[in-house]
Amino acid sequence: MKLRTLTLGLLSASALAFAAHAESITIATVNNGDMVRMQKLTDDFTKANPDIQLNWVTLEENVLRERVTTDIATKGGQYDVMTIGTYEVPIWAKQSWLLPLDKLGDDYDVKDIIPAIAGGLSVDGKLYAAPFYGESSFVMYRKDLMEKAGLKMPDAPTWDFIKQAADKMTDRANGVNGVCLRGKAGWGENMAFLTAMSNSFGARWFDENWKPQFDQPEWKNTLQFYVDLMKADGPEGASSNGFNENLALFQQGKCGMWIDATVAASFVSDPKASQVADKVGYALAPDNGLGKRGNWLWAWSLAIPAGTQKADAAEKFVSWATSKHYAELVASKEGWANVPPGTRSSLYANAEYQKAAPFAKMTLDSINAADPTHPTVKPVPYVGVQFVAIPEFQGLGTTVGQLFSAALAGQSSVDDALKQAQDAATAAMTEGGYIK
Amino acid sequence: MARAVTTQHKTIATAAAWIVALLIFFPILYTIITSFKSEQEAIQGFALIPSGTMESYAEVQAQSGYFKFFLNSVILSVGSTVLALLVAVPAAWSMAFSPTKRTKDILMWMLSTKMMPAVAVLFPIYLIFRDTGLLDSRIGLTIMLMLINLPIVVWMLYTYFREIPGEILEAARMDGASLWNEIIHVLTPMAVPGIASTMLLNIILAWNEAFWTIRLTTTNAAPLTAFISSFSSPQGLFWAKLSAASTLAIAPILIMGWFSQKQLVRGLTFGAVK
Numbered sequence: 173m174k175l176r177t178l179t180l181g182l183l184s185a186s187a188l189a190f191a192a193h194a195e196s197i198t199i200a201t202v203n204n205g206d207m208v209r210m211q212k213l214t215d216d217f218t219k220a221n222p223d224i225q226l227n228w229v230t231l232e233e234n235v236l237r238e239r240v241t242t243d244i245a246t247k248g249g250q251y252d253v254m255t256i257g258t259y260e261v262p263i264w265a266k267q268s269w270l271l272p273l274d275k276l277g278d279d280y281d282v283k284d285i286i287p288a289i290a291g292g293l294s295v296d297g298k299l300y301a302a303p304f305y306g307e308s309s310f311v312m313y314r315k316d317l318m319e320k321a322g323l324k325m326p327d328a329p330t331w332d333f334i335k336q337a338a339d340k341m342t343d344r345a346n347g348v349n350g351v352c353l354r355g356k357a358g359w360g361e362n363m364a365f366l367t368a369m370s371n372s373f374g375a376r377w378f379d380e381n382w383k384p385q386f387d388q389p390e391w392k393n394t395l396q397f398y399v400d401l402m403k404a405d406g407p408e409g410a411s412s413n414g415f416n417e418n419l420a421l422f423q424q425g426k427c428g429m430w431i432d433a434t435v436a437a438s439f440v441s442d443p444k445a446s447q448v449a450d451k452v453g454y455a456l457a458p459d460n461g462l463g464k465r466g467n468w469l470w471a472w473s474l475a476i477p478a479g480t481q482k483a484d485a486a487e488k489f490v491s492w493a494t495s496k497h498y499a500e501l502v503a504s505k506e507g508w509a510n511v512p513p514g515t516r517s518s519l520y521a522n523a524e525y526q527k528a529a530p531f532a533k534m535t536l537d538s539i540n541a542a543d544p545t546h547p548t549v550k551p552v553p554y555v556g557v558q559f560v561a562i563p564e565f566q567g568l569g570t571t572v573g574q575l576f577s578a579a580l581a582g583q584s585s586v587d588d589a590l591k592q593a594q595d596a597a598t599a600a601m602t603e604g605g606y607i608k
Numbered sequence: 609m610a611r612a613v614t615t616q617h618k619t620i621a622t623a624a625a626w627i628v629a630l631l632i633f634f635p636i637l638y639t640i641i642t643s644f645k646s647e648q649e650a651i652q653g654f655a656l657i658p659s660g661t662m663e664s665y666a667e668v669q670a671q672s673g674y675f676k677f678f679l680n681s682v683i684l685s686v687g688s689t690v691l692a693l694l695v696a697v698p699a700a701w702s703m704a705f706s707p708t709k710r711t712k713d714i715l716m717w718m719l720s721t722k723m724m725p726a727v728a729v730l731f732p733i734y735l736i737f738r739d740t741g742l743l744d745s746r747i748g749l750t751i752m753l754m755l756i757n758l759p760i761v762v763w764m765l766y767t768y769f770r771e772i773p774g775e776i777l778e779a780a781r782m783d784g785a786s787l788w789n790e791i792i793h794v795l796t797p798m799a800v801p802g803i804a805s806t807m808l809l810n811i812i813l814a815w816n817e818a819f820w821t822i823r824l825t826t827t828n829a830a831p832l833t834a835f836i837s838s839f840s841s842p843q844g845l846f847w848a849k850l851s852a853a854s855t856l857a858i859a860p861i862l863i864m865g866w867f868s869q870k871q872l873v874r875g876l877t878f879g880a881v882k
Contacts, residue, residue: 229826247738
């Protein structure tokens with residue numbers, strides 16, 4: 173009897189020990205302030221889910237993209253949660269590489285996700301990634317310099333106004349450039365800006381039959397305006413400047429205006445980092461009166477690869493990290509200004525957030541002004557505001573980015589750059605079977 | 609007069625050597641300087657005097673567990689080096705002392721594998737690692753690093769072994785030494801400087817390898833290269849933190865190189881001047 177009791181006891185203990193054994197999930201992410209903050213706050217999740225252990229893999233953005241693409245394409249199963257953007261989600265979801273997020277919990281409130289963001293992360297009405305933070309782009313400008321120039325920035329400026337203001341604000345003797353814009357080559361660098369800008373000039377990458385459109389006057393107008401503006405009022409060496417370089421210039425007071433990601437607002441208004449924190453105003457991205465603004469839409473989002481063996485645990489984590497509860501947790505620990513922006517409508521209705529983040533309304537208006545499913549003035553066969561959601565775009569976008577960056581640097585003319593872009597796009601589309 | 613010219617030449621040669629050495633070392637020095645700057649200072653432009661802040665080191669330490677990555681770097685670089693020597697010493701011995709008419713071709717073929725871009729074989733290697741369960745494992749990565757550096761190890765050892773007179777080995781054979789004794793007791797002691805410098809160089813190469821170590825690992829086997837990579841940020845300033853992480857990552861190998869420089873130089877110049 174004693175032996176049997178002992179055996180049963182041991183078996184039960186082993187079973188309990190097995191059950192209590194924590195399941196570990198691996199999360200691949202980028203080194204952004206919001207992501208780093210999330211890693212620090214995960215105690216809240218593990219306390220509520222003691223059976224789930226979290227392993228983090230933080231990588232440089234391009235390495236992360238390459239790593240997760242390799243893993244997901246080969247069904248390597250190395251990651252259970254991946255941080256991906258609005259470019260990857262529609263492509264990967266169509267390939268059945270991602271699991272639909274349909275078990276996020278009763279209190280998750282999917283309808284609270286900002287519609288434009290949810291639209292960019294859904295395919296056939298199903299959500300394939302939950303937004304962790306979202307962004308659009310807008311104009312950040314120096315109120316003091318604008319006043320000195322005798323101008324008043326409208327809430328919704330035109331490109332002509334931007335040019336006029338940049339000309340007046342430029343003061344090379346004092347190191348002030350009227351405008352700072354991205355010039356560094358890359359599909360996510362200068363081409364994110366230029367593609368969004370081209371939408372407001374009536375341009376498009378492809379017509380309805382996937383024929384490249386760089387030989388059309390709308391693209392010529394876009395690129396000529398950009399190159400002329402930057403030559404007259406941009407910083408020296410602008411063809412090497414991306415987000416971080418322009419951020420540093422603006423924080424040092426060397427830019428009158430900077431048109432870039434809305435997420436930059438928290439950096440330029442931070443008195444610890446920015447010399448011009450109390451002088452920054454915000455406006456919608458410019459337009460040309462054609463019905464589309466030059467702003468983009470992006471969301472770093474959490475998705476679950478189809479190859480994971482731990483889908484339930486992964487979805488629990490995704491639900492926690494993108495929930496209203498997480499926003500409140502960040503607010504309680506680090507203040508409302510540090511809550512990841514651009515994902516939930518309820519955040520923008522919160523009076524405390526509006527008080528802590530003076531750029532909140534303009535951020536929401538900018539996000540709402542972007543429509544990834546109808547990004548251009550003329551009809552297009554693709555989805556995406558500052559990108560074209562097809563697998564070929566990463567390579568093609570970077571090639572075109574290099575050509576346009578060379579035009580900005582004065583190494584080639586606008587006409588040559590556009591002709592070469594047309595040739596490169598035609599070759600890529602032919603090779604991809606889009607056109608004959 | 610001749611003495612004056614000699615002194616002048618010596619001074620010029622010394623100055624030239626210092627300039628070249630400083631040029632080579634400058635990127636590392638500037639990384640170390642940048643690590644003691646704030647993020648704002650780091651991006652403001654060229655400046656050799658930092659404010660001396662340690663905030664980047666504090667943030668790097670708070671953000672990632674350095675020691676886990678360091679331990680993986682040690683295991684992978686030492687493990688792959690030992691494994692490479694076990695394979696390369698007999699191979700180089702055979703090619704140096706019993707060459708055939710195909711030996712040169714084999715050596716060239718081995719070297720040619722280093723000329724192929726690594727990314728060209730990323731997918732096949734990834735699939736092999738996936739199917740054998742070696743993804744994110746120290747064993748898998750040790751084998752991978754060994755294979756990557758094996759051509760260089762074989763070539764270096766072959767060059768050193770060629771400098772050893774074959775007659776000494778013949779004499780050992782005449783005295784009845786077996787093949788194993790010949791390698792262990794005759795060849796190895798004579799080739800110690802060469803083997804040591806090969807070992808040191810291989811450790812450095814394995815320590816710095818960043819393509820495969822980042823792509824075949826996630827958490828368990830990730831070495832310091834993955835640690836550095838995690839500090840680059842698409843949105844936000846990161847140069848000071850990245851420099852602090854890089855300084856922490858290269859410090860062990862710099863210190864090792866400093867202490868073993870005599871051995872390293874002796875080995876690398878072994879047989880250069882007869």
